[in-house]
Amino acid sequence: MSPAPRVAVITGASQGIGAGLAAAFRRAGYAVVATSRSIRPSDESDFVTVQGDIADAETAGRVVEQAVDRFGRIDSLINNAGIFIGKPFTDYTLDDYAAVTAVNMDGFFHITQRAIRQMVSQGGGHIVNITTSLVDHASSTRPAALAALTKGGLAAVTRSLATEYASRGVRVNAVAPGVIRTAVDDPTSYDGMAGLHPVGRIGEISDVVDAILYLERATFVTGETLHIDGGQVAGH
Helix, strand or coil: CCCCCCEEEEECCCCHHHHHHHHHHHHCCCEEEEEECCCCCCCECCEEEEECCCCCHHHHHHHHHHHHHHHCCCCEEEECCCCCCCCCHHHCCHHHHHHHHHHHHHHHHHHHHHHHHHHHHHCCEEEEEECCHHHCCCCCCCCCHHHHHHHHHHHHHHHHHHHHHHHHCEEEEEEEECCEECCCCCHHHHCCHHHHCCCCCCEEHHHHHHHHHHHHHCCCCCCCEEEECCCHHHCC
């Protein structure tokens, strides 16, 4: 009998970085449980999709239940779902605040709590949180206080959870991307942004995917935030 596949849960998986991660983990031999509001149904044996709002605790419960019922375990959770609204701080509305905190914070909390509980029961696992380089490299030309507030919280809790659960076999890391090109964005939105990165180019989805796959293999790494930003956080 062939060994059971490792199992990855990926949020925000219907497009962009999330879809790239789902494809890459499947190529690496993982069974994948993918969730987003708009993800399409799947009839493939190693690819389960769960449609719903990750900010809703009920969605998180269904995702974890599907993973455990179908595959018996969760080896990796990639908290990719996120909302970015960039505007001057005093221009944010209550709706902006509610939307960003719901996905970036509530969504993280509900599914990560459930996933860690499962990982501890099975003897280990790995969590990767996707933050942003703007947490460590703020810019007056790109005001993003709600990103700093919520993604900065994820960077901090990455270290906290890594320390809390290291003795129980659970690693927790983060990746902090710079500007990443995705097919869902207007190509003109990237005009001039290459200059934000010392390497002189926009990041690609594959850059983020490669970093997360590295962290999957790097079993001596936990509590780390890996910047995938072309040197942006290092300076200019």
